[in-house]
Amino acid sequence: MKRYLAVAVLTCAQFACAQSLKLSVFERLREKASDVTDLNLNKDLLGFGASFLSKGDGDAAKVKKLVEGLQGIVIKSLEFEKEGMYSNTDITALIAELGAPGWNLVISADENKNRKGHEISRIWIRTGSNGEFGGMRIMSAEPRELSVIEIMGKVSLEDLQNLNIHIPNINLGNNGNKKNDE
Amino acid sequence: MNLDNDADLESALRQALSRIEPGRDFSAISYARPRVVYWPPSRMMLAIAAGLVVLLLLPIGMLQYQARQRRGEKAREQLMMALKITERKLQKTRQMVARELNRRNNL
Numbered sequence: 001m002k003r004y005l006a007v008a009v010l011t012c013a014q015f016a017c018a019q020s021l022k023l024s025v026f027e028r029l030r031e032k033a034s035d036v037t038d039l040n041l042n043k044d045l046l047g048f049g050a051s052f053l054s055k056g057d058g059d060a061a062k063v064k065k066l067v068e069g070l071q072g073i074v075i076k077s078l079e080f081e082k083e084g085m086y087s088n089t090d091i092t093a094l095i096a097e098l099g100a101p102g103w104n105l106v107i108s109a110d111e112n113k114n115r116k117g118h119e120i121s122r123i124w125i126r127t128g129s130n131g132e133f134g135g136m137r138i139m140s141a142e143p144r145e146l147s148v149i150e151i152m153g154k155v156s157l158e159d160l161q162n163l164n165i166h167i168p169n170i171n172l173g174n175n176g177n178k179k180n181d182e
Numbered sequence: 183m184n185l186d187n188d189a190d191l192e193s194a195l196r197q198a199l200s201r202i203e204p205g206r207d208f209s210a211i212s213y214a215r216p217r218v219v220y221w222p223p224s225r226m227m228l229a230i231a232a233g234l235v236v237l238l239l240l241p242i243g244m245l246q247y248q249a250r251q252r253r254g255e256k257a258r259e260q261l262m263m264a265l266k267i268t269e270r271k272l273q274k275t276r277q278m279v280a281r282e283l284n285r286r287n288n289l
Contacts, residue, residue, distance in 0.1 A: 045261075046261060048253070048254055050258075052258040063262075073268070075264050075267055109275055109278035109279050111278050111282075123272075140271045149271060
């Protein structure tokens, strides 16, 4: 009986860890944003997109290798015309949601704290059941931008940082997913 | 009552209703398949039919191919955008950490 209970608890814990982000803060702030990026790429879509990479896409081979280990990427990013469009309460709510059980905070960086132009960055990682890297969450709060990234699957920070990505037809400063409802 | 006429009538009826043996090929005709007028297809007809099928299928195939290409290009753009944003945020975090470490070292 105890064994079954333990299995049930472990299963529930796994489910709790794997549950998707709600990020209601983003839904609430969406209307205030001038630019919205909302990407939700599952494993199939990542593989499909990777199969269309060409030589002009930077390190296409590296990207393809990187994508092989991924289960999905979720990105929500809001850009605002002016500062002060989100509050500390919003950040606290995001940090609480992103740092759910199973996710370990590994990097916490704050700049200009209690001053204008305050920037916050947090990175959480999750280890899988076999001790492998299971995922990563990033939260970045800048005066005019608020972003959350969730990457599920096997990925290394070094690989991500060393990608030489060129996107000639996408202007990230004013990204292509304006008020993206796709 | 005229007995002769009755006898004639009976005789006529007997003759009319008497059993007649079917002909030899009656069964063969009865069981034979109904005859269908068969129009043997010529090679030209077959070629035209095949051509029509190809003409119908080709645009469908082309449309499906183009739709797949569009979906693939969109997925590729989204993938590259996702990786670019991630890379940018990681680099920004790294820079923030590096600045903080420098600041602490200088203290």
